[in-house]
Amino acid sequence: MIVVSDTSPLCYLxxxxxxxxxxxxxxxxxxxxxxxxxxxxxxxxxxxREWIFQPPDWLEVQTITGQFDPALNQLDVGEQEAITLAIQLKVDLILLDDLAARCVATELQLEIVGLLGILGSAAEKGLIDFPRAITRLQQTSFRASSKLIDSLLQQYQSQDK
Structure with a gap:
């Protein structure tokens, strides 16, 4: 599966x-x-900054060609480019957390997953301990509703049993 990512999911991961x-x-x-x-x-x-200064081999950086869709004007430039690149490359998925960007991407018929969805997928594949990842995430500036976090914790804790 090919994905385009915005800044936020990479930063928090x-x-x-x-x-x-x-x-x-x-x-x-x-x-x-x-x-x-x-x-x-x-x-x-x-x-x-250190990570992106010497990015891993699996990360590709691409330049946008052409104009942005006017629907993207309300978003920051990183989100505009991520959505534009996702459309240009016809990728399977875009990694976005910002609510406004997610709304625009949905209107443009892009498949979206955010940081919590990434962590959920990783937990389902046995790659991470979901509760431990959430504990670490809660020590950052990441914000999500406590109701959503509690629901996800309950879901992934019950899967472990």
Whole structure:
């Protein structure tokens, strides 16, 4: 499966030291140049900047060609490029967390998964301990409703039994 990723899923996977689930879940992971730039930004966590400075072989950076869809104007440039690249490459999936970006991507008929979905898929394949990943994630700035987190924890704890 080929995916395009926005900045957020990569950042949080790096912060919780689970970035290596991506090549285990997906055949190809592609990011646009602006996402790479966001990962290199001075305000990005040091672990993120170091990782993207020498990216792994499984990560591809591609440049966008052509114009953005006007529906993307409300989004930041990284999200605009990620969605545009996903459309241009006709990928199977786009990795997005931002709600506004997810809404636009849905309108453009893209299949979406966010960080929690990535962690869920990794847990289903036995690649990670889901409750431990959530505990680590809760120590970052990642935000999701406690109701959603509790529901997912219950789901994946019951799968382990």
């Amino acid at each position: 790096l912060l919780i030291d689970l970035i290596e689930v991506l090549p285990q879940l997906f055949e190809r992971v592609i990011i646009p140049q602006k996402v790479r730039d966001e990962l290199l930004a001075a305000d990005a966590p040091e672990v993120v």
